Amino acid sequence: MIDRRSIQTYAFGAVGVIGAIAIMFAPRMVFSHPAAADGAYVAATLACVAVAFAWALWFSVAAFRRAEEFAQERTKFAWYWGSMAGVVVAVLIYGLIASGAAPGLLEGVTPIRAFGFGMASLLVAQLAGRLVLSAWWRATKR
Structure with a gap:
């Protein structure tokens, strides 16, 4: 319970x-x-x-x-390392898009929408990294 x-x-x-x-x-x-x-x-x-x-x-x-203290430590660890991993993934995706490896992905998109896509992808990547590391911590540290 x-x-x-x-x-x-x-x-x-x-x-x-x-x-x-x-x-x-x-x-x-x-x-x-x-x-x-x-x-x-x-x-x-x-x-x-x-x-x-x-x-x-x-x-x-x-x-x-x-x-509780254990949950606080898990949260701090997951946000620090998970969000950093998310930033790295978002930068790699940006590099692929900027190099032309994904032609037509943002074709016809206004600059403000492209900016919003970039901001949202960074935040989603950070959150996903945090959730993955939090789940890993929970599975391995109990």
């Missing part, structure tokens, strides 16, 4: 992620047809993104502090 501290840790994490996503999408719910040129929409979006990051940070810190 899962102990109370673990349940609280997972609850803080879930509230942090779900709440941040809801806050980030709030401007799209308020503005019926958002336009990028609309100043109020842009201001609301920037404010909501800042609040969402603060929300996620607060709940992440709370979840980390509620975790």
Whole structure:
């Protein structure tokens, strides 16, 4: 059975992620047809993104502090080494795309979408590396 501290840790994490996503999408719910040129929409979006990051940070810190010492060490190890491995993988993928090894992958894509793709791929690679190393730690250290 899962102990109370673990349940609280997972609850803080879930509230942090779900709440941040809801806050980030709030401007799209308020503005019926958002336009990028609309100043109020842009201001609301920037404010909501800042609040969402603060929300996620607060709940992440709370979840980390509620975790047991073994879980804290696993998390620190996985974020450090896993995210670094993810950065290396993302840089290798960038190198393949930049060298022309993947022709047509970003053909017709606007620069802002290409920038967003690059940012998202880096973050996804870091998260995937963290999850892989966390699972490895959990499987080998118990």
